[in-house]
Amino acid sequence: MNHDIHVLDCYVKQFLSRITCNGKAMDMGTTTKALRMLDFFSLTGPEIGLSQMTRLTGYNKATALRLLTELVEYGLVEQDSDTKQYRLGSAVLRLAHLRESSFPTRTVARPFMKDCVEQSGECCHLALLDGFHLNTIAVEDSSAHSTRVVIDAAVRLPLHATASGLAVTAFGSQALREWVQTEKLEQFTSSTIVDPAKLEPVLERVRTTGLAESPDGFEIEVHGIAAPLFDAKGLAIGSIAIATPSSRMNEELRQRIYAILLNASANITRAWGGSFPASFRQHIQT
Structure with missing residues (x-):
């Protein structure tokens, strides 16, 4: 396994292992919930607020906020300091570049x-x-x-x-x-x-x-x-x-x-x- 693939593998595993609730690791169902949020960003809707994300996903506000916070921590999502809306983070670009460079x-x-x-x-x-x-x-x-x-x-x-x-x-x-x-x-x-x-x-x-x-x-x-x-x-x-x-x-x-x-x-x-x-x-x- 070359270095870039190893980095990607470690990065994803590290992110998945960090999605927690009350100090306990979450199951893959919860991990899927977090990553599913990324699907709602688009060219016509590049920024999404917490309330809108709650409506789109059907999650309650506390769950949506916790999962968005985890996504922000690992750069998959970032929050505008003025509008408080969320958008895709720089880590998405890095992973996309890595994927294209490798394959x-x-x-x-x-x-x-x-x-x-x-x-x-x-x-x-x-x-x-x-x-x-x-x-x-x-x-x-x-x-x-x-x-x-x-x-x-x-x-x-x-x-x-x-x-x-x-x-x-x-x-x-x-x-x-x-x-x-x-x-x-x-x-x-x-x-x-x-x-x-x-x-x-x-x-x-x-x-x-x-x-x-x-x-x-x-x-x-x-x-x-x-x-x-x-x-x-x-x-x-x-x-x-x-x-x-x-x-x-x-x-x-x-x-x-x-x-x-x-x-x-x-x-x-x-x-x-x-x-x-x-x-x-x-x-x-x-």
């Missing part, structure tokens, strides 16, 4: 993302699987049109309502497919598919074409198309996606984006040291 997924993918933008004239984003959702880790914007999709990298992408999520679910582990079949799925728009019986044919179509589409499934007037990215075992662990205003989508653009994304998926997967499952290999140039 440069974003750096490796960036040139291929730029190619996607240049060839399509639309926004491109890269997402990685994290549990039963995806996190956007990189965005490349396009200046080709005055009207374009703006991606909030802080927003988690659901499996069932986004092109990225559908691409990963279709080619991912059995656990992902079971999750979308058994969980109560959130209805984001009138176009969101929440019925498992209707979702399965969509996933089968993704496996057949190698690509996923979500017209207005997560946001109105956003048409997303995505291709999966694979690990060494041939399981989808992320996606490369292009998003365009739905009003601009037509068959010519759709077919162009299909070709662009399949090529990008192949290049990024190879660059990451991944391999393609037999069901996807037919869609790419070898």
